[in-house]
Protein backbone atom coordinates (compact mmCIF):
# COMPACT_ATOMS: atom_id res chain seq x y z
CA UNK A 170 0.00 0.00 0.00
CA UNK A 171 1.16 3.51 -0.83
CA UNK A 172 0.22 6.28 1.59
CA UNK A 173 0.37 9.91 0.52
CA UNK A 174 0.10 12.92 2.80
CA UNK A 175 -1.97 15.53 0.96
CA UNK A 176 -1.11 18.90 2.43
CA UNK A 177 -3.74 21.61 2.70
CA UNK A 178 -3.17 25.26 3.43
CA UNK A 179 -5.87 27.65 4.57
CA UNK A 180 -8.47 24.95 4.00
CA UNK A 181 -7.47 24.19 0.42
CA UNK A 182 -5.36 21.57 -1.31
CA UNK A 183 -2.45 23.02 -3.17
CA UNK A 184 -1.36 21.87 -6.59
CA UNK A 185 1.60 20.13 -4.95
CA UNK A 186 -0.84 17.97 -2.96
CA UNK A 187 -2.65 16.89 -6.12
CA UNK A 188 0.69 16.16 -7.76
CA UNK A 189 1.65 14.03 -4.75
CA UNK A 190 -1.58 12.01 -4.90
CA UNK A 191 -1.14 11.45 -8.65
CA UNK A 192 2.46 10.39 -8.06
CA UNK A 193 1.40 8.05 -5.24
CA UNK A 194 -1.21 6.43 -7.46
CA UNK A 195 1.35 5.83 -10.20
CA UNK A 196 3.79 4.43 -7.65
CA UNK A 197 1.05 2.11 -6.39
CA UNK A 198 0.51 0.91 -9.96
CA UNK A 199 4.22 0.07 -10.22
CA UNK A 200 3.90 -1.97 -7.02
CA UNK A 201 0.54 -3.44 -8.01
CA UNK A 202 -1.05 -2.13 -4.83
CA UNK A 203 -3.52 0.49 -3.64
CA UNK A 204 -3.06 4.16 -2.80
CA UNK A 205 -4.59 5.94 0.19
CA UNK A 206 -4.30 9.54 1.27
CA UNK A 207 -3.92 10.98 4.74
CA UNK A 208 -4.98 14.58 5.40
CA UNK A 209 -4.96 16.80 8.47
CA UNK A 210 -8.15 18.56 9.46
CA UNK A 211 -10.99 19.72 7.27
CA UNK A 212 -10.39 21.23 3.86
CA UNK A 213 -12.33 21.91 0.72
CA UNK A 214 -12.34 19.00 -1.73
CA UNK A 215 -11.04 16.22 0.51
CA UNK A 216 -13.27 13.57 -1.05
CA UNK A 217 -12.17 14.58 -4.53
CA UNK A 218 -8.60 13.50 -3.74
CA UNK A 219 -10.14 10.19 -4.79
CA UNK A 220 -10.27 11.48 -8.34
CA UNK A 221 -6.50 11.74 -8.35
CA UNK A 222 -6.08 8.15 -7.22
CA UNK A 223 -6.70 7.75 -3.49
CA UNK A 224 -9.02 4.82 -2.81
CA UNK A 225 -9.66 6.01 0.74
CA UNK A 226 -8.89 9.16 2.70
CA UNK A 227 -7.92 9.15 6.33
CA UNK A 228 -8.58 12.50 7.95
CA UNK A 229 -6.63 13.24 11.13
CA UNK A 230 -8.46 15.52 13.53
CA UNK A 231 -7.10 17.40 16.53
CA UNK A 232 -3.81 18.70 15.11
CA UNK A 233 -4.37 22.45 15.11
CA UNK A 234 -1.12 23.86 13.71
CA UNK A 235 1.77 22.37 11.84
CA UNK A 236 4.46 20.82 13.99
CA UNK A 237 6.65 18.21 12.34
CA UNK A 238 6.79 16.22 15.57
CA UNK A 239 3.05 15.79 16.14
CA UNK A 240 2.29 15.44 12.43
CA UNK A 241 4.99 12.81 11.88
CA UNK A 242 3.76 10.84 14.88
CA UNK A 243 0.20 10.80 13.59
CA UNK A 244 1.06 10.12 9.95
CA UNK A 245 3.51 7.34 10.77
CA UNK A 246 0.86 5.71 12.95
CA UNK A 247 -1.53 5.68 10.01
CA UNK A 248 1.25 4.27 7.82
CA UNK A 249 1.85 1.47 10.32
CA UNK A 250 -1.83 0.71 10.85
CA UNK A 251 -2.38 0.54 7.10
CA UNK A 252 0.79 -1.43 6.44
CA UNK A 253 2.12 1.18 4.01
CA UNK A 254 5.24 0.19 2.10
CA UNK A 255 5.76 3.61 0.56
CA UNK A 256 4.93 6.98 2.10
CA UNK A 257 4.93 10.10 -0.05
CA UNK A 258 4.91 13.79 0.84
CA UNK A 259 5.33 16.90 -1.32
CA UNK A 260 8.76 18.52 -1.27
CA UNK A 261 7.36 21.67 0.37
CA UNK A 262 8.69 23.22 3.56
CA UNK A 263 6.15 21.11 5.43
CA UNK A 264 6.96 17.94 3.51
CA UNK A 265 10.69 18.47 3.95
CA UNK A 266 10.40 18.69 7.70
CA UNK A 267 8.22 15.56 7.82
CA UNK A 268 10.28 13.36 5.50
CA UNK A 269 13.24 12.81 7.82
CA UNK A 270 11.04 12.19 10.83
CA UNK A 271 8.92 9.66 8.95
CA UNK A 272 12.09 7.88 7.79
CA UNK A 273 13.29 7.51 11.38
CA UNK A 274 9.92 6.48 12.77
CA UNK A 275 9.26 3.94 10.03
CA UNK A 276 12.88 2.74 9.85
CA UNK A 277 12.66 3.60 6.17
CA UNK A 278 15.10 4.57 3.48
CA UNK A 279 14.28 8.07 2.23
CA UNK A 280 14.97 10.20 -0.81
CA UNK A 281 13.92 13.85 -1.05
CA UNK A 282 12.83 15.82 -4.13
CA UNK A 283 12.25 12.77 -6.31
CA UNK A 284 11.20 13.82 -9.82
CA UNK A 285 10.25 10.59 -11.63
CA UNK A 286 7.91 7.68 -10.99
CA UNK A 287 9.89 4.92 -9.20
CA UNK A 288 10.82 1.70 -10.95
CA UNK A 289 10.71 -1.63 -9.12
CA UNK A 290 13.44 -4.26 -9.10
CA UNK A 291 12.02 -7.00 -6.85
CA UNK A 292 11.45 -5.33 -3.50
CA UNK A 293 14.03 -2.65 -4.28
CA UNK A 294 12.71 0.65 -5.61
CA UNK A 295 14.75 2.99 -7.74
CA UNK A 296 14.09 6.73 -7.89
CA UNK A 297 15.77 9.71 -9.47
CA UNK A 298 16.44 13.22 -8.27
CA UNK A 299 18.52 16.21 -9.32
CA UNK A 300 21.76 16.62 -7.38
CA UNK A 301 24.61 19.12 -7.42
CA UNK A 302 22.02 21.85 -7.87
CA UNK A 303 20.78 20.43 -11.13
CA UNK A 304 24.21 19.68 -12.59
CA UNK A 305 23.58 15.92 -12.40
CA UNK A 306 20.87 13.34 -11.84
CA UNK A 307 21.32 10.57 -9.27
CA UNK A 308 19.47 7.28 -9.22
CA UNK A 309 18.96 5.84 -5.74
CA UNK A 310 18.19 2.23 -4.82
CA UNK A 311 16.13 1.85 -1.67
CA UNK A 312 16.34 -1.56 -0.05
CA UNK A 313 14.40 -1.13 3.18
CA UNK A 314 10.97 -2.67 3.60
CA UNK A 315 9.33 0.76 3.96
CA UNK A 316 10.37 3.71 1.81
CA UNK A 317 9.60 7.42 2.05
CA UNK A 318 9.92 10.02 -0.67
CA UNK A 319 9.20 13.68 -1.15
CA UNK A 320 8.04 14.70 -4.61
CA UNK A 321 9.72 17.66 -6.24
CA UNK A 322 7.15 20.26 -7.32
CA UNK A 323 6.08 20.58 -10.96
CA UNK A 324 7.50 17.12 -11.84
CA UNK A 325 4.22 15.74 -13.15
CA UNK A 326 0.72 17.00 -13.86
CA UNK A 327 -2.12 16.16 -11.50
CA UNK A 328 -4.40 13.70 -13.33
CA UNK A 329 -8.07 13.31 -12.55
CA UNK A 330 -9.17 9.80 -13.45
CA UNK A 331 -11.29 8.23 -10.72
CA UNK A 332 -14.17 9.27 -8.51
CA UNK A 333 -14.61 10.76 -5.06
CA UNK A 334 -13.36 8.56 -2.22
CA UNK A 335 -14.73 7.86 1.23
CA UNK A 336 -13.31 9.78 4.18
CA UNK A 337 -12.51 8.07 7.46
CA UNK A 338 -11.92 10.34 10.44
CA UNK A 339 -9.33 9.47 13.06
CA UNK A 340 -8.35 11.56 16.05
CA UNK A 341 -4.72 12.40 16.65
CA UNK A 342 -2.82 13.57 19.67
CA UNK A 343 -1.88 17.27 19.57
CA UNK A 344 0.61 17.91 22.38
CA UNK A 345 2.79 20.27 20.37
CA UNK A 346 5.86 21.81 21.94
CA UNK A 347 5.97 24.51 19.25
CA UNK A 348 3.85 27.55 19.98
CA UNK A 349 3.06 29.45 16.78
CA UNK A 350 2.56 33.12 17.62
CA UNK A 351 2.43 34.81 14.22
CA UNK A 352 2.02 33.91 10.56
CA UNK A 353 2.85 36.47 7.89
CA UNK A 354 1.71 35.93 4.32
CA UNK A 355 2.83 37.99 1.39
CA UNK A 356 0.07 40.04 -0.08
CA UNK A 357 -1.37 39.56 -3.52
CA UNK A 358 -2.78 36.58 -5.32
CA UNK A 359 0.24 35.36 -7.27
CA UNK A 360 1.76 31.99 -6.37
CA UNK A 361 4.68 32.05 -3.92
CA UNK A 362 8.01 31.47 -5.68
CA UNK A 363 8.55 27.80 -4.83
CA UNK A 364 5.19 26.97 -6.42
CA UNK A 365 5.10 29.50 -9.24
CA UNK A 366 4.69 28.25 -12.80
CA UNK A 367 5.68 31.57 -14.37
CA UNK A 368 8.51 33.70 -13.01
CA UNK A 369 9.93 37.05 -14.12
CA UNK A 370 13.31 37.77 -12.60
CA UNK A 371 15.79 40.63 -12.80
CA UNK A 372 19.33 41.37 -11.74
CA UNK A 373 21.91 44.10 -11.40
CA UNK A 374 21.35 45.13 -14.99
CA UNK A 375 18.28 46.98 -13.69
CA UNK A 376 20.59 49.69 -12.28
CA UNK A 377 18.37 50.47 -9.30
CA UNK A 378 15.18 49.57 -7.42
CA UNK A 379 13.32 52.54 -8.91
CA UNK A 380 13.36 50.81 -12.31
CA UNK A 381 11.42 47.68 -11.30
CA UNK A 382 8.12 48.99 -12.64
CA UNK A 383 8.68 47.37 -16.06
CA UNK A 384 9.40 44.00 -14.42
CA UNK A 385 6.27 44.23 -12.29
CA UNK A 386 4.16 45.17 -15.29
CA UNK A 387 5.43 42.20 -17.27
CA UNK A 388 4.83 39.89 -14.30
CA UNK A 389 1.33 41.28 -13.87
CA UNK A 390 0.50 40.76 -17.52
CA UNK A 391 1.67 37.13 -17.27
CA UNK A 392 0.27 36.46 -13.81
CA UNK A 393 3.85 35.60 -12.90
CA UNK A 394 5.75 35.81 -9.63
CA UNK A 395 8.78 38.14 -9.43
CA UNK A 396 12.27 37.02 -8.45
CA UNK A 397 15.78 38.49 -8.41
CA UNK A 398 19.47 37.65 -8.28
CA UNK A 399 21.35 37.61 -5.03
CA UNK A 400 23.19 40.95 -5.19
CA UNK A 401 19.85 42.61 -5.83
CA UNK A 402 18.41 41.17 -2.62
CA UNK A 403 21.63 41.75 -0.69
CA UNK A 404 21.70 45.44 -1.51
CA UNK A 405 18.05 45.75 -0.51
CA UNK A 406 16.72 46.61 -3.96
CA UNK A 407 14.27 43.75 -3.62
CA UNK A 408 12.99 41.70 -0.65
CA UNK A 409 15.01 38.65 0.40
CA UNK A 410 12.27 36.16 -0.36
CA UNK A 411 12.68 36.98 -4.08
CA UNK A 412 16.31 35.81 -4.15
CA UNK A 413 16.69 32.68 -6.29
CA UNK A 414 19.77 30.53 -6.70
CA UNK A 415 22.03 28.29 -4.76
CA UNK A 416 21.72 30.25 -1.53
CA UNK A 417 18.17 31.46 -2.14
CA UNK A 418 15.07 29.69 -3.34
CA UNK A 419 15.45 26.89 -5.88
CA UNK A 420 12.64 26.96 -8.41
CA UNK A 421 11.47 24.97 -11.42
CA UNK A 422 8.71 26.94 -13.10
CA UNK A 423 7.47 26.29 -16.61
CA UNK A 424 8.77 29.68 -17.70
CA UNK A 425 11.65 31.71 -16.26
CA UNK A 426 12.31 35.12 -17.80
CA UNK A 427 15.60 36.69 -16.68
CA UNK A 428 16.40 40.32 -17.44
CA UNK A 429 19.80 41.85 -16.67
CA UNK A 430 21.12 38.74 -14.94
CA UNK A 431 24.53 37.48 -16.06
CA UNK A 432 23.84 33.81 -15.32
CA UNK A 433 26.52 33.03 -12.73
CA UNK A 434 26.71 29.35 -11.86
CA UNK A 435 25.25 29.99 -8.38
CA UNK A 436 22.29 31.71 -9.94
CA UNK A 437 21.79 28.92 -12.49
CA UNK A 438 21.89 26.36 -9.69
CA UNK A 439 18.53 27.59 -8.49
CA UNK A 440 16.79 28.04 -11.82
CA UNK A 441 18.23 25.61 -14.36
CA UNK A 442 15.48 23.06 -13.80
CA UNK A 443 12.97 25.52 -15.29
CA UNK A 444 11.24 24.07 -18.35
CA UNK A 445 11.80 27.13 -20.53
CA UNK A 446 14.26 29.97 -19.93
CA UNK A 447 14.18 33.34 -21.68
CA UNK A 448 17.22 35.56 -21.22
CA UNK A 449 17.40 39.29 -21.92
CA UNK A 450 20.92 40.66 -21.74
CA UNK A 451 22.78 43.32 -23.70
CA UNK A 452 26.04 41.38 -23.51
CA UNK A 453 26.21 38.63 -26.19
CA UNK A 454 28.85 36.86 -24.06
CA UNK A 455 26.63 36.66 -20.97
CA UNK A 456 26.91 33.06 -19.70
CA UNK A 457 23.15 32.87 -19.17
CA UNK A 458 22.57 32.54 -22.94
CA UNK A 459 24.18 29.07 -22.77
CA UNK A 460 21.49 27.92 -20.38
CA UNK A 461 18.63 29.66 -22.19
CA UNK A 462 16.01 28.38 -24.63
CA UNK A 463 15.31 31.82 -26.06
CA UNK A 464 17.66 34.78 -25.97
CA UNK A 465 17.22 38.45 -26.70
CA UNK A 466 20.47 40.37 -26.93
CA UNK A 467 19.43 43.97 -26.33
CA UNK A 468 18.78 46.67 -23.76
CA UNK A 469 16.26 45.34 -21.27
CA UNK A 470 14.75 48.78 -20.75
CA UNK A 471 13.53 48.64 -24.34
CA UNK A 472 12.78 44.91 -24.60
CA UNK A 473 10.84 44.24 -21.40
CA UNK A 474 8.04 46.78 -22.11
CA UNK A 475 7.87 45.38 -25.65
CA UNK A 476 7.22 41.87 -24.34
CA UNK A 477 4.43 43.23 -22.14
CA UNK A 478 2.93 44.95 -25.19
CA UNK A 479 3.21 41.81 -27.31
CA UNK A 480 1.45 39.77 -24.62
CA UNK A 481 -1.38 42.31 -24.44
CA UNK A 482 -1.70 42.17 -28.19
CA UNK A 483 -1.76 38.35 -28.23
CA UNK A 484 -4.56 38.39 -25.68
CA UNK A 485 -6.48 40.64 -28.06
CA UNK B 486 23.99 27.46 26.73
CA UNK B 487 25.49 24.41 25.01
CA UNK B 488 25.12 24.59 21.25
CA UNK B 489 25.95 21.99 18.59
CA UNK B 490 26.35 22.89 14.92
CA UNK B 491 26.34 20.16 12.27
CA UNK B 492 28.70 21.01 9.46
CA UNK B 493 29.20 19.21 6.20
CA UNK B 494 31.79 19.44 3.46
CA UNK B 495 30.68 20.02 -0.13
CA UNK B 496 32.34 20.69 -3.45
CA UNK B 497 32.94 24.37 -4.06
CA UNK B 498 30.03 25.90 -5.99
CA UNK B 499 31.77 26.29 -9.33
CA UNK B 500 33.33 22.78 -9.28
CA UNK B 501 33.06 20.69 -12.42
CA UNK B 502 30.90 17.68 -11.72
CA UNK B 503 32.32 14.37 -13.01
CA UNK B 504 31.76 10.76 -12.08
CA UNK B 505 33.95 7.65 -11.96
CA UNK B 506 33.64 3.86 -11.50
CA UNK B 507 31.08 3.51 -14.27
CA UNK B 508 29.16 6.59 -13.14
CA UNK B 509 28.51 5.24 -9.67
CA UNK B 510 30.71 7.60 -7.67
CA UNK B 511 31.51 11.31 -7.59
CA UNK B 512 34.99 12.02 -8.93
CA UNK B 513 36.73 14.13 -6.28
CA UNK B 514 39.97 14.62 -8.19
CA UNK B 515 40.74 18.26 -8.77
CA UNK B 516 37.64 19.37 -6.85
CA UNK B 517 37.99 21.98 -4.16
CA UNK B 518 35.87 21.47 -1.08
CA UNK B 519 34.29 24.04 1.21
CA UNK B 520 32.14 24.10 4.32
CA UNK B 521 28.50 23.95 3.24
CA UNK B 522 27.47 27.65 3.01
CA UNK B 523 24.24 27.21 5.02
CA UNK B 524 26.20 25.63 7.85
CA UNK B 525 28.99 28.17 7.79
CA UNK B 526 27.32 31.48 7.01
CA UNK B 527 24.07 31.04 8.86
CA UNK B 528 24.06 28.25 11.48
CA UNK B 529 27.60 28.54 12.77
CA UNK B 530 27.75 32.34 12.84
CA UNK B 531 24.40 32.63 14.66
CA UNK B 532 25.52 30.07 17.24
CA UNK B 533 28.72 32.04 17.82
CA UNK B 534 26.79 35.32 18.12
CA UNK B 535 24.51 33.78 20.76
CA UNK B 536 27.52 32.43 22.62
CA UNK B 537 29.02 35.91 22.58
CA UNK B 538 25.90 37.47 24.05
CA UNK B 539 24.65 34.69 26.34
CA UNK B 540 27.75 32.68 27.18
CA UNK B 541 28.20 28.93 26.88
CA UNK B 542 29.91 26.91 24.20
CA UNK B 543 29.66 26.06 20.51
CA UNK B 544 30.65 22.56 19.42
CA UNK B 545 30.77 21.57 15.75
CA UNK B 546 30.27 18.04 14.49
CA UNK B 547 31.01 16.43 11.16
CA UNK B 548 30.52 12.88 9.96
CA UNK B 549 33.33 12.18 7.55
CA UNK B 550 36.89 11.02 6.86
CA UNK B 551 40.09 12.60 8.22
CA UNK B 552 40.32 14.86 5.17
CA UNK B 553 37.31 16.76 6.61
CA UNK B 554 39.39 18.05 9.50
CA UNK B 555 40.20 21.20 7.50
CA UNK B 556 36.53 22.12 7.50
CA UNK B 557 36.27 21.56 11.25
CA UNK B 558 39.41 23.66 11.81
CA UNK B 559 37.86 26.45 9.78
CA UNK B 560 34.76 26.37 12.00
CA UNK B 561 37.05 26.55 15.04
CA UNK B 562 38.85 29.51 13.45
CA UNK B 563 35.53 31.30 12.96
CA UNK B 564 34.85 30.88 16.66
CA UNK B 565 33.57 27.42 17.64
CA UNK B 566 35.13 26.01 20.81
CA UNK B 567 35.58 22.36 19.97
CA UNK B 568 35.05 19.89 17.18
CA UNK B 569 33.81 16.32 16.95
CA UNK B 570 34.43 14.19 13.89
CA UNK B 571 32.65 10.88 13.57
CA UNK B 572 35.17 8.87 11.61
CA UNK B 573 32.96 7.38 8.87
CA UNK B 574 31.88 7.91 5.29
CA UNK B 575 28.65 9.97 5.30
CA UNK B 576 26.73 7.33 3.35
CA UNK B 577 23.14 8.51 3.59
CA UNK B 578 21.12 11.15 5.42
CA UNK B 579 19.78 8.58 7.89
CA UNK B 580 23.26 7.27 8.57
CA UNK B 581 24.62 10.78 9.17
CA UNK B 582 21.69 11.73 11.41
CA UNK B 583 22.11 8.57 13.48
CA UNK B 584 25.78 9.42 14.07
CA UNK B 585 25.02 13.03 14.98
CA UNK B 586 22.22 12.03 17.35
CA UNK B 587 24.57 9.61 19.10
CA UNK B 588 26.75 12.61 19.98
CA UNK B 589 24.07 15.25 20.55
CA UNK B 590 22.84 14.43 24.05
CA UNK B 591 22.96 17.32 26.52
CA UNK B 592 22.94 20.19 24.03
CA UNK B 593 20.36 22.97 24.35
CA UNK B 594 20.30 23.72 20.64
CA UNK B 595 21.33 21.68 17.60
CA UNK B 596 21.76 23.51 14.29
CA UNK B 597 21.82 22.10 10.79
CA UNK B 598 21.96 23.98 7.51
CA UNK B 599 18.90 24.22 5.27
CA UNK B 600 20.48 21.68 2.93
CA UNK B 601 23.85 20.59 1.62
CA UNK B 602 24.57 22.08 -1.77
CA UNK B 603 25.80 18.78 -3.25
CA UNK B 604 22.96 16.29 -2.74
CA UNK B 605 20.39 18.96 -1.85
CA UNK B 606 18.81 16.58 0.63
CA UNK B 607 17.38 18.82 3.32
CA UNK B 608 16.78 15.67 5.33
CA UNK B 609 19.33 15.38 8.13
CA UNK B 610 17.90 18.04 10.50
CA UNK B 611 14.47 16.48 10.86
CA UNK B 612 16.05 13.07 11.32
CA UNK B 613 18.33 14.26 14.12
CA UNK B 614 15.30 15.85 15.80
CA UNK B 615 13.36 12.60 15.56
CA UNK B 616 16.21 10.51 16.93
CA UNK B 617 16.47 12.96 19.85
CA UNK B 618 12.67 13.19 20.21
CA UNK B 619 12.90 16.99 20.08
CA UNK B 620 10.97 19.69 18.19
CA UNK B 621 12.37 20.80 14.84
CA UNK B 622 12.11 24.15 13.12
CA UNK B 623 13.04 24.09 9.46
CA UNK B 624 14.45 26.96 7.40
CA UNK B 625 14.89 29.31 10.34
CA UNK B 626 15.74 32.86 9.28
CA UNK B 627 15.85 34.44 12.74
CA UNK B 628 16.61 33.11 16.20
CA UNK B 629 16.49 34.85 19.55
CA UNK B 630 17.02 33.07 22.88
CA UNK B 631 16.11 34.19 26.39
CA UNK B 632 16.74 31.77 29.20
CA UNK B 633 15.38 28.48 27.93
CA UNK B 634 12.83 30.05 25.61
CA UNK B 635 13.57 30.71 21.96
CA UNK B 636 11.71 32.77 19.38
CA UNK B 637 12.25 31.50 15.86
CA UNK B 638 11.11 32.86 12.51
CA UNK B 639 10.98 30.38 9.67
CA UNK B 640 10.25 30.52 5.97
CA UNK B 641 7.03 28.92 4.80
CA UNK B 642 5.60 28.97 1.26
CA UNK B 643 4.67 32.55 0.52
CA UNK B 644 5.53 33.98 3.90
CA UNK B 645 6.99 33.40 7.32
CA UNK B 646 5.94 32.02 10.68
CA UNK B 647 7.11 32.99 14.16
CA UNK B 648 7.00 30.51 17.01
CA UNK B 649 8.14 30.13 20.59
CA UNK B 650 9.82 26.93 21.67
CA UNK B 651 11.61 25.84 24.82
CA UNK B 652 15.07 24.38 24.47
CA UNK B 653 16.23 21.77 23.69
CA UNK B 654 15.30 21.62 20.02
CA UNK B 655 16.79 21.25 16.54
CA UNK B 656 16.66 23.81 13.74
CA UNK B 657 17.86 24.16 10.18
CA UNK B 658 19.29 27.55 9.23
CA UNK B 659 18.45 29.50 6.08
CA UNK B 660 19.51 32.87 4.71
CA UNK B 661 18.85 35.74 7.08
CA UNK B 662 20.05 34.11 10.32
CA UNK B 663 23.42 35.82 10.29
CA UNK B 664 26.10 37.38 8.10
CA UNK B 665 29.14 35.49 6.89
CA UNK B 666 32.28 35.88 9.04
CA UNK B 667 35.78 35.57 7.66
CA UNK B 668 38.22 33.96 10.11
CA UNK B 669 41.06 36.27 11.15
CA UNK B 670 44.70 35.37 11.82
CA UNK B 671 44.18 35.16 15.57
CA UNK B 672 41.22 32.82 15.09
CA UNK B 673 43.25 30.60 12.78
CA UNK B 674 46.10 30.39 15.28
CA UNK B 675 43.75 29.66 18.19
CA UNK B 676 41.95 27.00 16.18
CA UNK B 677 45.08 24.89 16.12
CA UNK B 678 44.96 24.52 19.90
CA UNK B 679 41.26 23.81 20.21
CA UNK B 680 40.16 20.19 20.80
CA UNK B 681 39.06 18.09 17.84
CA UNK B 682 37.79 14.75 19.07
CA UNK B 683 37.58 11.85 16.66
CA UNK B 684 34.93 9.30 17.62
CA UNK B 685 33.95 5.93 16.19
CA UNK B 686 30.59 5.57 14.42
CA UNK B 687 27.70 3.63 15.91
CA UNK B 688 26.57 0.60 13.89
CA UNK B 689 23.81 1.19 11.38
CA UNK B 690 22.41 -0.70 8.39
CA UNK B 691 22.18 1.58 5.42
CA UNK B 692 18.96 1.56 3.42
CA UNK B 693 19.70 3.82 0.48
CA UNK B 694 22.55 3.79 -2.04
CA UNK B 695 23.20 5.84 -5.15
CA UNK B 696 23.15 3.30 -7.97
CA UNK B 697 24.21 5.65 -10.76
CA UNK B 698 24.77 9.25 -11.79
CA UNK B 699 23.93 10.78 -15.13
CA UNK B 700 24.41 14.24 -16.53
CA UNK B 701 21.22 16.06 -17.50
CA UNK B 702 20.28 16.15 -21.17
CA UNK B 703 22.28 18.79 -22.97
CA UNK B 704 20.36 22.00 -23.49
CA UNK B 705 19.39 22.62 -27.08
CA UNK B 706 21.01 25.67 -28.62
CA UNK B 707 19.54 28.97 -27.45
CA UNK B 708 17.30 30.49 -30.10
CA UNK B 709 18.13 34.18 -30.53
CA UNK B 710 15.15 36.42 -31.22
CA UNK B 711 15.11 39.79 -32.96
CA UNK B 712 14.67 42.41 -30.20
CA UNK B 713 12.30 44.34 -32.47
CA UNK B 714 9.99 41.34 -32.78
CA UNK B 715 8.57 40.36 -29.41
CA UNK B 716 5.41 39.03 -31.08
CA UNK B 717 7.68 36.24 -32.27
CA UNK B 718 8.78 35.51 -28.68
CA UNK B 719 5.17 35.31 -27.52
CA UNK B 720 4.30 33.03 -30.42
CA UNK B 721 7.24 30.69 -29.63
CA UNK B 722 6.31 30.57 -25.96
CA UNK B 723 2.77 29.65 -26.88
CA UNK B 724 3.28 27.30 -29.79
CA UNK B 725 6.77 25.84 -29.48
CA UNK B 726 7.58 25.84 -25.77
CA UNK B 727 3.87 25.62 -24.86
CA UNK B 728 4.38 27.40 -21.56
CA UNK B 729 1.77 30.13 -22.00
Ligand SMILES: Cc1cc2nc3c(=O)[nH]c(=O)nc-3n(C[C@H](O)[C@H](O)[C@H](O)COP(=O)(O)OP(=O)(O)OC[C@H]3O[C@@H](n4cnc5c(N)ncnc54)[C@H](O)[C@@H]3O)c2cc1C
Nearest residue numbers: 372373374398399414415416429430431433435436451469
Ligand atom coordinates in the same frame (compact mmCIF):
# COMPACT_ATOMS: atom_id res chain seq x y z
C1 LIG C 1 28.78 30.82 -2.59
C2 LIG C 1 28.03 31.77 -3.48
C3 LIG C 1 26.63 31.65 -3.54
C4 LIG C 1 25.91 32.48 -4.39
N1 LIG C 1 24.56 32.31 -4.45
C5 LIG C 1 23.84 33.04 -5.36
C6 LIG C 1 22.44 32.84 -5.51
O1 LIG C 1 21.82 32.04 -4.81
N2 LIG C 1 21.78 33.58 -6.44
C7 LIG C 1 22.42 34.49 -7.24
O2 LIG C 1 21.74 35.12 -8.09
N3 LIG C 1 23.72 34.72 -7.08
C8 LIG C 1 24.46 34.02 -6.17
N4 LIG C 1 25.78 34.28 -6.02
C9 LIG C 1 26.37 35.44 -6.75
C10 LIG C 1 26.69 35.12 -8.19
O3 LIG C 1 27.97 34.56 -8.27
C11 LIG C 1 26.66 36.40 -9.04
O4 LIG C 1 27.53 37.34 -8.48
C12 LIG C 1 25.27 37.04 -9.15
O5 LIG C 1 24.32 36.06 -9.54
C13 LIG C 1 25.30 38.14 -10.17
O6 LIG C 1 24.08 38.85 -10.17
P1 LIG C 1 23.56 39.60 -11.46
O7 LIG C 1 23.55 38.65 -12.59
O8 LIG C 1 22.30 40.28 -11.09
O9 LIG C 1 24.65 40.74 -11.66
P2 LIG C 1 25.84 40.87 -12.69
O10 LIG C 1 26.70 39.68 -12.69
O11 LIG C 1 26.45 42.19 -12.41
O12 LIG C 1 25.13 40.89 -14.09
C14 LIG C 1 24.36 41.95 -14.60
C15 LIG C 1 24.02 41.59 -16.03
O13 LIG C 1 23.13 42.56 -16.55
C16 LIG C 1 23.49 42.85 -17.89
N5 LIG C 1 22.99 44.20 -18.18
C17 LIG C 1 23.41 45.38 -17.66
N6 LIG C 1 22.67 46.39 -18.16
C18 LIG C 1 21.77 45.85 -19.00
C19 LIG C 1 20.75 46.40 -19.84
N7 LIG C 1 20.49 47.71 -19.85
N8 LIG C 1 20.04 45.57 -20.59
C20 LIG C 1 20.28 44.21 -20.58
N9 LIG C 1 21.24 43.65 -19.81
C21 LIG C 1 21.96 44.46 -19.03
C22 LIG C 1 24.99 42.73 -17.93
O14 LIG C 1 25.43 42.43 -19.25
C23 LIG C 1 25.23 41.56 -16.95
O15 LIG C 1 25.26 40.32 -17.65
C24 LIG C 1 26.55 33.47 -5.17
C25 LIG C 1 27.94 33.60 -5.09
C26 LIG C 1 28.67 32.77 -4.26
C27 LIG C 1 30.17 32.93 -4.22
Ligand SMILES: Nc1ncnc2c1ncn2[C@@H]1O[C@H](COP(=O)(O)O)[C@@H](O)[C@H]1O
Nearest residue numbers: 491493548597598600601606607608609
Ligand atom coordinates in the same frame (compact mmCIF):
# COMPACT_ATOMS: atom_id res chain seq x y z
N1 LIG D 1 28.38 14.54 6.97
C1 LIG D 1 27.76 15.45 7.74
N2 LIG D 1 28.30 15.77 8.94
C2 LIG D 1 27.70 16.70 9.74
N3 LIG D 1 26.57 17.34 9.42
C3 LIG D 1 25.99 17.06 8.23
C4 LIG D 1 26.56 16.11 7.34
N4 LIG D 1 25.76 16.04 6.25
C5 LIG D 1 24.74 16.91 6.46
N5 LIG D 1 24.89 17.53 7.66
C6 LIG D 1 24.02 18.59 8.24
O1 LIG D 1 22.69 18.42 7.76
C7 LIG D 1 22.29 19.56 7.00
C8 LIG D 1 21.36 19.13 5.88
O2 LIG D 1 22.01 18.19 5.07
P1 LIG D 1 21.25 17.34 3.95
O3 LIG D 1 20.09 16.72 4.61
O4 LIG D 1 22.27 16.35 3.52
O5 LIG D 1 20.90 18.33 2.88
C9 LIG D 1 23.59 20.21 6.55
O6 LIG D 1 23.40 21.57 6.26
C10 LIG D 1 24.46 19.97 7.79
O7 LIG D 1 24.15 20.89 8.82
